[in-house]
Amino acid sequence: MAKWGEGDPRWIVEERADATNVNNWHWTERDVTSWSQDAINGLLLGIRVEGEEGTCEITDVSNIDGEASINNRKGKLIYFYEWVVKASWTGTNKIGIKYKGIVEIPNLSDENDMDDLDISVTLCKDQPSTPLTDLMRREGVKKIRMALGNYVKHLKTEFAQGMILPTENALYQQNQEAQAKVKLDKTQIGSSSTANAPSTGVKIATVSFSLKDTFLTSPEELYRIFVTQEMVQAFTHLAAFVDGRCGGKFRLLEGNVHGQFAELIQDKKIAMRWRFASWPAGHAATVILNFVNQGSETELILEARGVPSNEEERMKEGWQRYYFNAIKQTFGFGALLY
Numbered sequence: 294m295a296k297w298g299e300g301d302p303r304w305i306v307e308e309r310a311d312a313t314n315v316n317n318w319h320w321t322e323r324d325v326t327s328w329s330q331d332a333i334n335g336l337l338l339g340i341r342v343e344g345e346e347g348t349c350e351i352t353d354v355s356n357i358d359g360e361a362s363i364n365n366r367k368g369k370l371i372y373f374y375e376w377v378v379k380a381s382w383t384g385t386n387k388i389g390i391k392y393k394g395i396v397e398i399p400n401l402s403d404e405n406d407m408d409d410l411d412i413s414v415t416l417c418k419d420q421p422s423t424p425l426t427d428l429m430r431r432e433g434v435k436k437i438r439m440a441l442g443n444y445v446k447h448l449k450t451e452f453a454q455g456m457i458l459p460t461e462n463a464l465y466q467q468n469q470e471a472q473a474k475v476k477l478d479k480t481q482i483g484s485s486s487t488a489n490a491p492s493t494g495v496k497i498a499t500v501s502f503s504l505k506d507t508f509l510t511s512p513e514e515l516y517r518i519f520v521t522q523e524m525v526q527a528f529t530h531l532a533a534f535v536d537g538r539c540g541g542k543f544r545l546l547e548g549n550v551h552g553q554f555a556e557l558i559q560d561k562k563i564a565m566r567w568r569f570a571s572w573p574a575g576h577a578a579t580v581i582l583n584f585v586n587q588g589s590e591t592e593l594i595l596e597a598r599g600v601p602s603n604e605e606e607r608m609k610e611g612w613q614r615y616y617f618n619a620i621k622q623t624f625g626f627g628a629l630l631y
Contacts (some may be wrong), residue, residue, distance in 0.1 A: 322362055322363070322364050322365075323362060323363045323364075324360075324361075324362050325361045325362060325363060325374075325448065326359075326360045326361050326362070328361075328532075329357075329361040329374060329376070329444070329448065330357045331522070331523070331526075331532075332444050332447065332448075332526070332532035333354070333357050333376065333378060333441070333444055334354045334357060334523065334526075335522070335523055335525075335526025335527060335531075335532060335533065336440040336441065336443060336444055336526060336530055336531065336532060337351050337354050337378070337380055337437065337440055337441075338351060338352075338353070338354055338380075338523070338526070338527050339351065339527035339528065339530070339623045339624075340433065340436045340437060340440060340530065341622065341623065342428060342429065342432040342433045342436060344428045344431075344432060345387075346384075346386060346387075346423075346424040346425050346427070346428045347384060347385050347386035347387050347425055347428070348384065348385050349382055349383070349384040349385075349425055349428055349429045349432075349433055350382065350383055350384075351380050351381070351382050351396065351433075351437075352381055352382065352383045353380060353381040354378070354379075354380045354381075355379050355380060355381060356377070356378065356379040357376060357377075357378050358376065358377045358378075359374070359375045359376035359377055359401075359402075360373075360374070360375060361373065361374035361375075361376070361448065362374075363448070370449075372403055372445075372448060372449060373403055374401070374402060374403050374445075374448065375401070375402040375403070376398070376401040376402065377398070377399050377400075377401075378396075378397070378398040378401060379395065379396070379397050379398075380395070380396040381393065381394070381395060381396070382394045382395070382396055382414070382429055382433065384423065384425030384426075384428070384429065385425075386423065386424075386425060392416060392420050392421075392423050392425055392426075393416070393417045393420055394414060394415055394416045394417055394420065394426065394429065395413075395414075395415050395416075395417060396412065396413065396414055396429075396433075396437065397412075397413040397415075398410065398411065398412050398413075398437070398441070399411055399413075401441060407438055407441065407442045407445070408438075410438060410441065412434045412437055412438065414426065414429045414430045414433065414434060436530075440530055443530070443531055443532070443547075444532065446547075447531070447532045447547060450547070450548075497573060497576055497601050498601070498602040498603075499578075499598075499599045499600055499601055499602060500600050500601075500602045500605050501596070501597060501598045501599075501600065502597050502600065502605060502608075502609060503594065503595060503596050503597070504594075504595040504597075504609065504612060504613065504617075505592060505593070505594050505595070506592075506593050506613075506617045507587070507590050507591070507592050507593070508590065508591050508593060508620070508621065508626040509589065509590055509625075509626045509627065510590075510591055510624070510626045511586070511591060512560045512561065512584035512585070512586050512591045513560045515584060515591050515593065515620075515626070516559070516560045516561070516563070516584055518620060518624065519537075519563055519582065520535065520537030520554070520557070520563070521535065521537060522534065522535040522536075522537070525543075525545055527623055527624075528616075528619040528620045528622075528623040528624070529545055529546055529615065529619065531545065531546060531547055532547075533545035533546075536554075537554070537557075538554065538557070539554055539555070539556060539557045540553065540554065540555075541553065541554050542554075543565075546615065548570055549569060549570050549571075550567070550568070550569060550570070550611075551568065551570065552565050552566045552567040552568055552577055552580075553565060553566045555579070560584060561583070561584055562581065562582065562583055562584065563581070563582040564579065564580070564581045564582075565579075565580050565581075566578075566579065566580075567579070567580040567597075569604065569607075569608070572601060572604070573601075576599075576601070577599070578597055578598060578599045578600045578601075578608070579597070579598045579599055580595065580596070580597050581595070581596040581597075581598075582594070582595055583595075583596070593617070595612060
Protein backbone atom coordinates (compact mmCIF):
# COMPACT_ATOMS: atom_id res chain seq x y z
CA MET A 294 0.00 0.00 0.00
CA ALA A 295 1.13 3.56 -0.65
CA LYS A 296 2.32 5.62 2.31
CA TRP A 297 1.92 8.97 0.65
CA GLY A 298 -0.74 10.75 -1.33
CA GLU A 299 -1.14 10.27 -5.05
CA GLY A 300 0.30 13.70 -5.68
CA ASP A 301 3.63 12.68 -4.16
CA PRO A 302 6.02 11.28 -6.81
CA ARG A 303 7.29 8.72 -4.29
CA TRP A 304 3.87 7.07 -4.41
CA ILE A 305 4.42 6.23 -8.07
CA VAL A 306 7.68 4.43 -7.30
CA GLU A 307 5.98 2.21 -4.73
CA GLU A 308 3.13 1.54 -7.14
CA ARG A 309 5.52 -0.39 -9.42
CA ALA A 310 5.43 -3.32 -7.02
CA ASP A 311 1.64 -3.29 -6.71
CA ALA A 312 -0.22 -6.32 -8.06
CA THR A 313 -2.58 -3.98 -9.92
CA ASN A 314 0.20 -2.93 -12.32
CA VAL A 315 -1.29 -5.10 -15.07
CA ASN A 316 0.54 -5.16 -18.41
CA ASN A 317 3.18 -2.73 -17.07
CA TRP A 318 0.54 -0.01 -17.44
CA HIS A 319 1.12 2.22 -14.40
CA TRP A 320 4.91 2.24 -14.07
CA THR A 321 7.90 0.21 -15.16
CA GLU A 322 11.50 1.32 -15.29
CA ARG A 323 14.49 -0.19 -17.05
CA ASP A 324 18.03 0.87 -16.12
CA VAL A 325 20.19 1.01 -19.26
CA THR A 326 23.18 2.83 -17.78
CA SER A 327 25.69 0.01 -18.16
CA TRP A 328 24.55 -0.85 -21.68
CA SER A 329 24.70 2.83 -22.65
CA GLN A 330 28.29 3.19 -21.45
CA ASP A 331 29.34 0.17 -23.54
CA ALA A 332 27.38 1.43 -26.54
CA ILE A 333 28.80 4.96 -26.44
CA ASN A 334 32.33 3.63 -26.00
CA GLY A 335 31.95 1.25 -28.94
CA LEU A 336 30.40 3.86 -31.20
CA LEU A 337 33.07 6.50 -30.57
CA LEU A 338 36.18 4.33 -30.36
CA GLY A 339 37.85 4.05 -33.74
CA ILE A 340 36.03 6.94 -35.44
CA ARG A 341 38.44 8.04 -38.16
CA VAL A 342 38.54 10.94 -40.63
CA GLU A 343 40.97 11.73 -43.41
CA GLY A 344 41.73 14.86 -45.39
CA GLU A 345 44.49 16.87 -47.03
CA GLU A 346 45.84 17.64 -43.56
CA GLY A 347 46.28 13.94 -42.65
CA THR A 348 44.19 11.57 -40.53
CA CYS A 349 42.51 11.81 -37.13
CA GLU A 350 41.12 8.98 -35.00
CA ILE A 351 39.49 8.62 -31.59
CA THR A 352 41.84 6.30 -29.72
CA ASP A 353 40.38 6.25 -26.21
CA VAL A 354 37.11 7.09 -24.44
CA SER A 355 38.36 8.01 -20.98
CA ASN A 356 35.13 9.12 -19.30
CA ILE A 357 31.43 8.36 -19.76
CA ASP A 358 29.72 9.79 -16.70
CA GLY A 359 25.96 9.80 -16.21
CA GLU A 360 22.94 7.53 -16.33
CA ALA A 361 20.14 6.33 -18.60
CA SER A 362 16.77 4.68 -18.14
CA ILE A 363 13.49 4.00 -19.92
CA ASN A 364 10.20 4.53 -18.07
CA ASN A 365 6.68 3.46 -18.93
CA ARG A 366 4.11 5.75 -17.34
CA LYS A 367 0.55 4.73 -18.11
CA GLY A 368 1.39 3.45 -21.57
CA LYS A 369 3.74 6.27 -22.53
CA LEU A 370 7.47 5.62 -22.86
CA ILE A 371 9.80 8.25 -21.43
CA TYR A 372 13.50 8.11 -22.22
CA PHE A 373 15.96 9.62 -19.78
CA TYR A 374 19.67 9.90 -20.45
CA GLU A 375 22.27 12.40 -19.34
CA TRP A 376 25.95 11.97 -20.17
CA VAL A 377 29.24 13.82 -19.97
CA VAL A 378 31.73 12.21 -22.32
CA LYS A 379 35.46 12.76 -22.71
CA ALA A 380 37.64 11.07 -25.32
CA SER A 381 41.17 11.30 -26.73
CA TRP A 382 42.02 11.71 -30.39
CA THR A 383 45.28 11.25 -32.26
CA GLY A 384 46.15 13.00 -35.49
CA THR A 385 48.89 12.14 -37.97
CA ASN A 386 49.91 14.63 -40.64
CA LYS A 387 51.16 13.80 -44.12
CA ILE A 388 54.80 13.48 -43.03
CA GLY A 389 53.98 11.21 -40.09
CA ILE A 390 54.10 13.65 -37.16
CA LYS A 391 51.55 12.74 -34.49
CA TYR A 392 49.43 15.09 -32.37
CA LYS A 393 47.15 14.39 -29.43
CA GLY A 394 43.92 16.09 -28.46
CA ILE A 395 40.75 15.89 -26.43
CA VAL A 396 37.05 15.65 -27.35
CA GLU A 397 34.54 16.76 -24.72
CA ILE A 398 30.77 16.36 -24.89
CA PRO A 399 29.14 17.93 -21.80
CA ASN A 400 25.44 17.77 -22.68
CA LEU A 401 24.40 14.49 -24.28
CA SER A 402 20.89 14.29 -22.85
CA ASP A 403 17.24 13.79 -23.68
CA GLU A 404 16.74 17.55 -23.31
CA ASN A 405 19.00 18.36 -26.27
CA ASP A 406 18.59 17.57 -29.95
CA MET A 407 21.63 16.15 -31.75
CA ASP A 408 22.03 19.43 -33.60
CA ASP A 409 22.29 21.23 -30.25
CA LEU A 410 24.97 18.89 -28.90
CA ASP A 411 28.13 20.69 -27.77
CA ILE A 412 31.22 18.90 -29.06
CA SER A 413 34.51 20.54 -28.11
CA VAL A 414 37.68 19.51 -29.98
CA THR A 415 41.00 20.77 -28.63
CA LEU A 416 44.70 19.91 -28.66
CA CYS A 417 46.47 18.79 -25.51
CA LYS A 418 48.27 21.69 -23.81
CA ASP A 419 51.77 20.49 -24.71
CA GLN A 420 50.95 20.14 -28.43
CA PRO A 421 51.88 22.71 -31.12
CA SER A 422 49.21 24.13 -33.39
CA THR A 423 48.21 21.94 -36.34
CA PRO A 424 45.62 22.02 -39.16
CA LEU A 425 44.55 18.56 -37.96
CA THR A 426 42.51 20.27 -35.26
CA ASP A 427 40.39 21.94 -37.95
CA LEU A 428 39.97 18.59 -39.71
CA MET A 429 38.71 16.99 -36.52
CA ARG A 430 36.36 19.91 -35.84
CA ARG A 431 35.07 19.89 -39.40
CA GLU A 432 34.73 16.18 -40.21
CA GLY A 433 35.28 14.39 -36.91
CA VAL A 434 32.46 16.24 -35.18
CA LYS A 435 30.05 15.13 -37.94
CA LYS A 436 30.90 11.47 -37.33
CA ILE A 437 30.70 11.88 -33.56
CA ARG A 438 27.27 13.47 -33.83
CA MET A 439 26.11 10.66 -36.13
CA ALA A 440 27.46 7.97 -33.79
CA LEU A 441 25.70 9.44 -30.76
CA GLY A 442 22.52 9.77 -32.80
CA ASN A 443 22.75 6.03 -33.45
CA TYR A 444 23.07 5.45 -29.70
CA VAL A 445 19.81 7.29 -29.08
CA LYS A 446 18.10 5.49 -31.96
CA HIS A 447 19.22 2.11 -30.64
CA LEU A 448 18.10 3.04 -27.12
CA LYS A 449 14.61 3.77 -28.39
CA THR A 450 14.28 0.60 -30.46
CA GLU A 451 16.04 -2.38 -28.89
CA PHE A 452 15.67 -1.46 -25.23
CA ALA A 453 12.11 -0.22 -25.48
CA GLN A 454 10.88 -3.70 -26.39
CA GLY A 455 8.63 -5.24 -23.76
CA MET A 456 8.14 -2.01 -21.82
CA ILE A 457 4.43 -1.91 -22.73
CA LEU A 458 2.82 -5.32 -22.62
CA PRO A 459 -0.38 -6.10 -24.55
CA THR A 460 -3.65 -6.19 -22.64
CA GLU A 461 -5.57 -9.43 -22.16
CA ASN A 462 -7.99 -8.45 -24.94
CA ALA A 463 -5.08 -7.75 -27.30
CA LEU A 464 -3.46 -11.09 -26.45
CA TYR A 465 -6.76 -12.89 -27.09
CA GLN A 466 -7.14 -11.15 -30.45
CA GLN A 467 -3.54 -11.99 -31.44
CA ASN A 468 -4.13 -15.62 -30.49
CA GLN A 469 -7.31 -15.80 -32.57
CA GLU A 470 -5.55 -14.24 -35.57
CA ALA A 471 -2.64 -16.68 -35.23
CA GLN A 472 -5.00 -19.67 -35.12
CA ALA A 473 -6.87 -18.42 -38.18
CA LYS A 474 -3.57 -17.99 -40.06
CA VAL A 475 -2.49 -21.54 -39.20
CA LYS A 476 -5.77 -22.93 -40.55
CA LEU A 477 -5.37 -20.88 -43.73
CA ASP A 478 -1.78 -22.04 -44.23
CA LYS A 479 -2.78 -25.68 -43.78
CA THR A 480 -5.54 -25.26 -46.37
CA GLN A 481 -3.16 -23.66 -48.88
CA ILE A 482 -0.40 -26.19 -48.38
CA GLY A 483 -2.75 -29.18 -48.41
CA SER A 484 -1.43 -32.51 -49.56
CA SER A 485 1.67 -30.96 -51.17
CA SER A 486 3.36 -30.74 -47.74
CA THR A 487 5.93 -33.40 -46.95
CA ALA A 488 7.35 -34.66 -43.68
CA ASN A 489 10.69 -33.07 -44.50
CA ALA A 490 9.36 -29.62 -45.36
CA PRO A 491 10.41 -26.67 -43.16
CA SER A 492 8.02 -25.78 -40.38
CA THR A 493 7.14 -22.56 -42.19
CA GLY A 494 5.81 -24.52 -45.16
CA VAL A 495 8.19 -22.61 -47.45
CA LYS A 496 11.04 -24.12 -49.45
CA ILE A 497 13.94 -21.77 -50.06
CA ALA A 498 16.30 -22.08 -53.03
CA THR A 499 19.82 -21.63 -51.69
CA VAL A 500 23.35 -21.18 -53.01
CA SER A 501 26.90 -21.35 -51.71
CA PHE A 502 29.78 -18.94 -52.33
CA SER A 503 33.22 -18.05 -51.03
CA LEU A 504 35.18 -14.84 -50.54
CA LYS A 505 38.86 -14.18 -49.86
CA ASP A 506 40.70 -11.14 -48.56
CA THR A 507 44.08 -10.33 -47.04
CA PHE A 508 44.69 -8.34 -43.86
CA LEU A 509 47.97 -6.87 -42.64
CA THR A 510 47.78 -8.42 -39.20
CA SER A 511 48.16 -11.73 -37.42
CA PRO A 512 45.47 -14.45 -37.32
CA GLU A 513 45.28 -13.95 -33.53
CA GLU A 514 44.41 -10.26 -33.84
CA LEU A 515 41.97 -10.72 -36.73
CA TYR A 516 40.21 -13.62 -34.98
CA ARG A 517 39.79 -11.52 -31.83
CA ILE A 518 38.04 -8.74 -33.75
CA PHE A 519 35.16 -11.05 -34.74
CA VAL A 520 34.46 -12.39 -31.22
CA THR A 521 34.98 -9.25 -29.09
CA GLN A 522 31.97 -6.98 -28.63
CA GLU A 523 33.94 -3.74 -28.23
CA MET A 524 35.92 -4.39 -31.41
CA VAL A 525 32.78 -5.29 -33.41
CA GLN A 526 31.21 -2.03 -32.24
CA ALA A 527 34.36 -0.19 -33.29
CA PHE A 528 34.33 -1.32 -36.93
CA THR A 529 30.53 -1.20 -37.36
CA HIS A 530 30.24 2.15 -35.53
CA LEU A 531 27.00 0.87 -34.00
CA ALA A 532 26.02 -0.76 -30.73
CA ALA A 533 26.27 -4.54 -30.91
CA PHE A 534 25.86 -7.63 -28.75
CA VAL A 535 28.51 -10.32 -29.13
CA ASP A 536 28.87 -13.34 -26.85
CA GLY A 537 32.15 -14.68 -28.19
CA ARG A 538 31.76 -18.28 -26.97
CA CYS A 539 30.78 -21.49 -28.74
CA GLY A 540 26.98 -21.36 -28.67
CA GLY A 541 27.04 -17.62 -27.93
CA LYS A 542 24.78 -15.30 -29.91
CA PHE A 543 25.49 -12.05 -31.70
CA ARG A 544 23.41 -9.14 -32.98
CA LEU A 545 24.83 -6.18 -34.88
CA LEU A 546 24.15 -3.47 -37.45
CA GLU A 547 21.06 -2.31 -35.53
CA GLY A 548 19.68 -5.85 -35.41
CA ASN A 549 19.79 -6.32 -39.19
CA VAL A 550 22.30 -9.15 -38.73
CA HIS A 551 22.21 -11.78 -36.01
CA GLY A 552 23.09 -15.40 -35.35
CA GLN A 553 25.08 -17.80 -33.20
CA PHE A 554 28.66 -19.10 -33.01
CA ALA A 555 28.56 -22.83 -33.85
CA GLU A 556 32.29 -23.64 -33.69
CA LEU A 557 35.32 -21.70 -32.51
CA ILE A 558 38.91 -22.86 -33.02
CA GLN A 559 41.16 -20.25 -31.45
CA ASP A 560 42.91 -18.06 -34.08
CA LYS A 561 42.06 -20.54 -36.88
CA LYS A 562 38.34 -20.94 -37.54
CA ILE A 563 34.94 -19.42 -36.75
CA ALA A 564 31.75 -21.18 -37.86
CA MET A 565 28.42 -19.48 -37.29
CA ARG A 566 24.73 -19.56 -38.04
CA TRP A 567 24.26 -16.17 -39.73
CA ARG A 568 21.18 -14.39 -41.07
CA PHE A 569 19.71 -11.11 -42.15
CA ALA A 570 16.68 -10.20 -40.03
CA SER A 571 14.63 -9.91 -43.23
CA TRP A 572 15.12 -13.59 -44.16
CA PRO A 573 12.25 -16.04 -43.61
CA ALA A 574 11.86 -16.92 -39.93
CA GLY A 575 14.03 -19.82 -38.83
CA HIS A 576 16.35 -19.77 -41.85
CA ALA A 577 20.06 -19.06 -41.40
CA ALA A 578 23.12 -19.56 -43.56
CA THR A 579 26.25 -21.31 -42.38
CA VAL A 580 29.25 -18.98 -42.54
CA ILE A 581 32.76 -20.34 -41.93
CA LEU A 582 35.81 -18.09 -41.55
CA ASN A 583 39.23 -19.68 -41.94
CA PHE A 584 42.27 -17.68 -40.83
CA VAL A 585 45.42 -18.58 -42.80
CA ASN A 586 48.78 -17.32 -41.50
CA GLN A 587 50.93 -15.90 -44.30
CA GLY A 588 53.74 -14.39 -42.27
CA SER A 589 53.14 -10.66 -42.02
CA GLU A 590 49.60 -11.10 -43.40
CA THR A 591 46.50 -13.18 -42.77
CA GLU A 592 44.36 -14.56 -45.58
CA LEU A 593 40.74 -14.74 -44.54
CA ILE A 594 38.66 -17.30 -46.46
CA LEU A 595 34.89 -17.09 -46.07
CA GLU A 596 32.65 -20.00 -47.03
CA ALA A 597 28.90 -19.42 -47.02
CA ARG A 598 26.31 -22.16 -47.46
CA GLY A 599 22.53 -22.15 -47.44
CA VAL A 600 22.27 -18.55 -48.63
CA PRO A 601 18.87 -17.69 -50.18
CA SER A 602 19.59 -17.45 -53.90
CA ASN A 603 18.02 -14.01 -54.21
CA GLU A 604 20.26 -12.74 -51.37
CA GLU A 605 23.65 -13.88 -52.68
CA GLU A 606 24.83 -10.54 -54.07
CA ARG A 607 23.51 -8.60 -51.10
CA MET A 608 25.33 -10.88 -48.68
CA LYS A 609 28.58 -10.76 -50.66
CA GLU A 610 28.48 -6.99 -50.83
CA GLY A 611 27.58 -6.73 -47.14
CA TRP A 612 30.50 -8.89 -46.01
CA GLN A 613 32.95 -7.05 -48.22
CA ARG A 614 31.77 -3.60 -47.21
CA TYR A 615 30.62 -3.87 -43.60
CA TYR A 616 33.11 -6.50 -42.44
CA PHE A 617 36.28 -6.69 -44.56
CA ASN A 618 36.59 -3.07 -45.71
CA ALA A 619 35.35 -1.66 -42.41
CA ILE A 620 37.87 -3.72 -40.40
CA LYS A 621 40.72 -2.56 -42.64
CA GLN A 622 39.70 1.06 -42.36
CA THR A 623 39.09 0.98 -38.61
CA PHE A 624 42.17 -0.97 -37.53
CA GLY A 625 44.57 -0.10 -40.35
CA PHE A 626 44.85 -3.62 -41.78
CA GLY A 627 44.65 -2.59 -45.44
CA ALA A 628 47.13 -3.65 -48.10
CA LEU A 629 50.37 -1.74 -48.45
CA LEU A 630 50.71 0.53 -51.47
CA TYR A 631 54.02 0.23 -53.32
